[in-house]
Amino acid sequence: MEAHAKTAMQYIEDKRDLIVGLSDRVWELAELSLQEHESAACLAEALCGEGFTITEVEGLPAAFVAEWGSGEPILGFLGEYDALPGVSQKAQVEREELVPRGAGHACGHNLLGAASFGAAIALKKEMEAGNLPGTIRFYGCPAEEAYGGKVFMAREGLFDDCDVCLTWHPGSINRVRTGSSLAIDGLMVTFYGRTAHASGDPYNGRSALDAVQLMNMGIEFMREHMPPDARIHYTIVDGGRQPNVVPAVASEWLYVRGPEKDMVVDLNERVVNCAEGAAQMTDTTVEVEVLSSLWHTLNNRTLENQLLDCMKRVGRPQFSSEDRELAEAFSRTVSMDQKKASLRKQGLDPEEYAECGLHESILEDMSDQEPGGSTDVADVSWCCPTAQFSTACAALGTPGHSWQLVAQAGLGIGHEGMLAAARIMAEAGLALLTDEELRARAKKEFEERTGGIPYTTSLPDEIPSFYLERK
Numbered sequence: 001m002e003a004h005a006k007t008a009m010q011y012i013e014d015k016r017d018l019i020v021g022l023s024d025r026v027w028e029l030a031e032l033s034l035q036e037h038e039s040a041a042c043l044a045e046a047l048c049g050e051g052f053t054i055t056e057v058e059g060l061p062a063a064f065v066a067e068w069g070s071g072e073p074i075l076g077f078l079g080e081y082d083a084l085p086g087v088s089q090k091a092q093v094e095r096e097e098l099v100p101r102g103a104g105h106a107c108g109h110n111l112l113g114a115a116s117f118g119a120a121i122a123l124k125k126e127m128e129a130g131n132l133p134g135t136i137r138f139y140g141c142p143a144e145e146a147y148g149g150k151v152f153m154a155r156e157g158l159f160d161d162c163d164v165c166l167t168w169h170p171g172s173i174n175r176v177r178t179g180s181s182l183a184i185d186g187l188m189v190t191f192y193g194r195t196a197h198a199s200g201d202p203y204n205g206r207s208a209l210d211a212v213q214l215m216n217m218g219i220e221f222m223r224e225h226m227p228p229d230a231r232i233h234y235t236i237v238d239g240g241r242q243p244n245v246v247p248a249v250a251s252e253w254l255y256v257r258g259p260e261k262d263m264v265v266d267l268n269e270r271v272v273n274c275a276e277g278a279a280q281m282t283d284t285t286v287e288v289e290v291l292s293s294l295w296h297t298l299n300n301r302t303l304e305n306q307l308l309d310c311m312k313r314v315g316r317p318q319f320s321s322e323d324r325e326l327a328e329a330f331s332r333t334v335s336m337d338q339k340k341a342s343l344r345k346q347g348l349d350p351e352e353y354a355e356c357g358l359h360e361s362i363l364e365d366m367s368d369q370e371p372g373g374s375t376d377v378a379d380v381s382w383c384c385p386t387a388q389f390s391t392a393c394a395a396l397g398t399p400g401h402s403w404q405l406v407a408q409a410g411l412g413i414g415h416e417g418m419l420a421a422a423r424i425m426a427e428a429g430l431a432l433l434t435d436e437e438l439r440a441r442a443k444k445e446f447e448e449r450t451g452g453i454p455y456t457t458s459l460p461d462e463i464p465s466f467y468l469e470r471k
């Protein structure tokens with residue numbers, strides 16, 4: 001009979017208002033990556049209030065490690081709290097910005113950090129009640145959405161002595177995360193030309209924006225000749241100021257992704273060739289700066305199976321009838337085609353769930369999922385055995401990074417999914433702390449998957465100033 005974290009479950013219930021309050025506060029703050037100082041401070045203060053010791057991470061803004069207990073085993077919970085730009089939204093079913101052109105929690109990281117907080121404090125209570133040895137860590141990880149704070153922390157060796165790290169991500173279904181994630185590099189490409197009057201003497205100008213456009217032409221033609229599961233996307237962050245001035249400077253921010261790190265390295269070279277070719281064509285010069293670099297995830301079946309057991313025991317979100325009604329209303333804000341495509345992608349039968357607002361069961365399919373996105377959790381997974389899951393924090397069919405997601409991350413739907421996540425992590429935490437054999441199996445699998453390759457990263461040594469200045 002496996003241990004059941006009864007005290008922890010009760011404590012999460014007792015601390016419900018605190019956990020929900022933290023999530024809502026971070027939701028309101030909606031701070032961008034590497035600027036999430038207040039969000040980090042809220043969580044750190046609350047952990048301090050629960051008896052954890054806080055250590056800042058030197059050189060990385062808004063990062064900290066909270067620790068309680070002593071000795072082995074060491075169990076880490078990962079917390080995130082950064083928002084995304086341009087998706088501000090009120091907590092309601094109609095589209096309306098909370099702050100004009102402001103940021104919003106369109107990935108639900110307000111819930112992510114608060115649930116990991118809930119798990120950490122509840123497991124501490126359980127350990128005190130059972131007089132259990134070991135250390136709990138809450139990693140306050142900034143900048144998941146840009147830069148990748150965990151990569152910095154992994155390079156500092158902060159995860160190396162962990163027996164296991166657990167985390168989760170808000171989603172629209174309850175399931176363990178299996179399979180990998182895409183490796184990704186973030187590049188900033190800046191072209192330098194010279195200004196001129198765009199009508200009076202354009203022949204004297206050399207347009208940096210022309211270079212950006214020609215580089216993109218190259219990239220667009222490249223798409224047909226790159227692996228089908230690779231991805232490249234970009235935004236022009238500086239395209240000049242006014243049409244009558246030939247732009248002397250223009251820059252583009254690109255993400256290059258692929259299922260394996262090596263593929264991203266190859267694609268980067270081809271993107272740089274496009275940039276250099278465009279510079280030659282336009283008589284401009286070009287600079288390429290690496291802004292971020294994330295690995296693909298090494299998953300861990302041993303831990304994933306454990307998470308599924310825990311999910312089945314304590315992981316069903318406790319939605320109210322009000323949550324269900326709201327979810328149906330949110331579901332109606334996306335077209336049926338869009339909803340069905342999303343259900344299919346997530347492994348749910350589109351016909352069975354077409355009219356359903358919320359996923360209230362546990363999806364037990366443990367086959368490898370498509371690595372749709374990227375995450376800096378991947379870098380942690382190269383340092384210690386790591387596993388993740390998602391819970392339903394939004395209506396079925398809710399698109400990622402959308403205003404609908406921001407709204408639900410600030411409502412009861414998100415809160416219930418978050419509390420379920422806290423219970424699952426506390427339950428799994430107890431199993432891991434008390435079962436040495438389970439930890440050993442997870443470690444053995446981790447070593448097999450890394451193949452003994454030590455963790456390295458091509459993250460730039462200094463944090464690019466671009467992140468610190470943007471709005």
Ligand SMILES: [Zn+2]
Pocket residue numbers: 107108109144169
């Ligand atoms: Zn996210």
